[in-house]
Amino acid sequence: MMLRRFEIYSIADRAPRADVDHLVRATRDCARFIPEVLHCAVGWNRADNPLHFVWEQAFASPADYQRYMEHPFHANLLDRFLMADSAERVTRNNGIGAGLLGYACDTAEYYQPRGGARRVVALRLADGVDAAFATIAGQAWRAGAMTLSVFRENTFGPRWFDGETWVGPAPVCTHVWEQGFASVDAALADEAPWRAAAAPLVEDSIEVVYAIEAGYGYA
Amino acid sequence: MDHAPIRIVDTIEVPPDRQPELLALIEETIVPVLRDAGVELVSCLSTSTALGEPVLVQATWGVPDHAAWNRIRKTLFLDPRWHAMWERVAGLRTGGTRRFFYPVEQGAGT
Numbered sequence: 268m269m270l271r272r273f274e275i276y277s278i279a280d281r282a283p284r285a286d287v288d289h290l291v292r293a294t295r296d297c298a299r300f301i302p303e304v305l306h307c308a309v310g311w312n313r314a315d316n317p318l319h320f321v322w323e324q325a326f327a328s329p330a331d332y333q334r335y336m337e338h339p340f341h342a343n344l345l346d347r348f349l350m351a352d353s354a355e356r357v358t359r360n361n362g363i364g365a366g367l368l369g370y371a372c373d374t375a376e377y378y379q380p381r382g383g384a385r386r387v388v389a390l391r392l393a394d395g396v397d398a399a400f401a402t403i404a405g406q407a408w409r410a411g412a413m414t415l416s417v418f419r420e421n422t423f424g425p426r427w428f429d430g431e432t433w434v435g436p437a438p439v440c441t442h443v444w445e446q447g448f449a450s451v452d453a454a455l456a457d458e459a460p461w462r463a464a465a466a467p468l469v470e471d472s473i474e475v476v477y478a479i480e481a482g483y484g485y486a
Numbered sequence: 487m488d489h490a491p492i493r494i495v496d497t498i499e500v501p502p503d504r505q506p507e508l509l510a511l512i513e514e515t516i517v518p519v520l521r522d523a524g525v526e527l528v529s530c531l532s533t534s535t536a537l538g539e540p541v542l543v544q545a546t547w548g549v550p551d552h553a554a555w556n557r558i559r560k561t562l563f564l565d566p567r568w569h570a571m572w573e574r575v576a577g578l579r580t581g582g583t584r585r586f587f588y589p590v591e592q593g594a595g596t
Contacts (some may be wrong), residue, residue, distance in 0.1 A: 337552045339489045342559075343586050351572045352562075354498060354582030427560040434560070 270326040270430040271377050272369035272423055273387055273485060275312075276349070278319045281472045282357035286302055290348035290357055292321040295482035297316025298322065300340040302381060303331035308485055310385065313455060317361050317430055321387065321475050325428075328431035350447070357460055364439025364471050365389035369430070370419035377417050384451035388444040388474040389421070396468040397442070403468075407461040415447035451478040470486075489588050490551035499541045499581040508543055509580050515571045516530040517583060523561045524569075525549055540580060556593075 274294075275352055278287060291309055298304040301343040305325040320339050335341060348357045368389055379385060401418055408416035423430065424438035448454035454476050500508050509532070517527050528546040535541050549555045562568040 297531070337556045339552055342555055346559075347584060350559075351569055352496075353584050354496075354579055370561070396495065425572060426558070 268431070269372050269375065270332050270369060270421045271331065271372055271417075271445070272324055272326070272332075272367070274322045274349075274367055275318050275365055275387075275389075276278055276322075276358040277317050277361040277363075279357055279359040286348060286355055286357045291320075292350065293344045295480060296347070297324070297482065298485075299483040300344075300476070301335050302335050302337045302484075303327070303338075306375065306485060307482035308479045309482065310475075310480055312475040312477055313451060314386075314476045316475075317363065317475055318365065318473065319476050320358075321385075321477050323385070323387075323479075325377070325432065330433040332430040332455055333428055346392070351435065361370055363473055366425070366484070367423045367438075368425035368440060369420050370417070370442045370443060371422055371431070372417070377415065377447075379415060379447040381479070381485065383414065383448065384448045384476070384478045385452040385455050386446040386448065386457070386474055386476045388446070388472055389440040390444060390469055391465065391471040392441050392444040393438060393470055399444070400465060400468050403461050403464050406464075407459070410460075412453065412457045413446045414449055416444070418442065418444045487588060487590075490514070491589070492551065492555060493587040494525075494547040494555075494568050495585050495587055496539050496545045497583050497585075498545070498575065498579045499540045500543065501580065502541050503526065503576050504539075505532060505535050505541045505543065508575070511574055511578070512543070512545055513572065514559075514576075517563065519562070519567045519571060523558045523565070525533075528540060529577075558565070569577060580583065 295309045299329045303326060307324045310321045312321060347353050347355050350356060377431050404416055404418040421438050421440045421443045425433050425435045512530060526548040528548045530545045535540045549558060
C-alpha cells in the first residue's frame, strides 16, 4: 500500500525571505536526506485564497512513512520552519483545516511528469455522498481537460505515526481530489464546470492550483 | 552519528525587561506541559540582563530518541495548552533558534 500526501501552508506575512527559501529547499529536496520520500515536489498556489505553499510527496509503505516521521531531518529542518514551538517558523495558522491531506493507493496513479501542474481540492463532503461525488469526478475526468484524476477519502491527519493506524482526531476535510494538468496555464484555464453539479454534496472546500516544481529524485 | 539521546536546545531572544516574564512562563507553564508529554528539562540559563543588549534564554530539553520525539510531538500538537503557550512566547521573543544536539565521542575531533 502506497501513501500519497500533501502539506499545504499559509506563509506568515513577515517571514524572512531567506527562511522561506530554506523551507522550499528542505521540502523540495527532502528525498536527498530521507530516501523513503518519493515523488517530492513543491508549488506555489495560484488560486485566490489564503493558502500559499504546497509540498507533495508519497511513500511506498506505512513503514517508510514511519521512518520519515522519525527521521532526524524531519525534526531538525522541516519542523524548524513549520512548527509552532520553533522561533524560526515561517508559516502561520489559517484555521482552514487543509494543512495535511492524503490517501492510500496501490500504485503511483497520481504521478505527473515534470512540467505539469496540479489542482488539489480539499473537500468536506456531506455524509453518504461519496459515490455521487465520485461519479461527478469521473465525468469531469472524461471531459478531457485533466491529465489525471484521483478522488479519495482523506486518510491523513488522524494517522500520525504510519499513515495507516488511526489515532484521531477526525480530519476537517473528509476527501481529497487530486487533478493533473499539462501546464499551470491549462489548469487555470479549466473552468471546472463540475463545481455546480458537486455543490449540493459539498459542505466546504478549498483548492490549490500550482505548477509542479519537481524535487530531488523526481522521475 | 548516533542520534540518541537528544538534547533539544531552545534559544529565545527577548528584551531585558521581558526576561522575568519569559522565565516565569517557562517555569509555570512550559515545563509542566512538556513534562506531561514526556520531556525532561535539563537546564535553563540566561545571559545577563545588565549588558544593554537583548537577553538570550536557553532552555535545554531531554528526550530519548527521535521515535520518542515523534510520539511526544503528536501528544503536544493535540494539546491546546502547547499551542497557547508558544503563542505567548512568540509575543515576547524577538528571535531565537531550536537545535537538536547528539552525543559525540570524546576526542573524536582530535
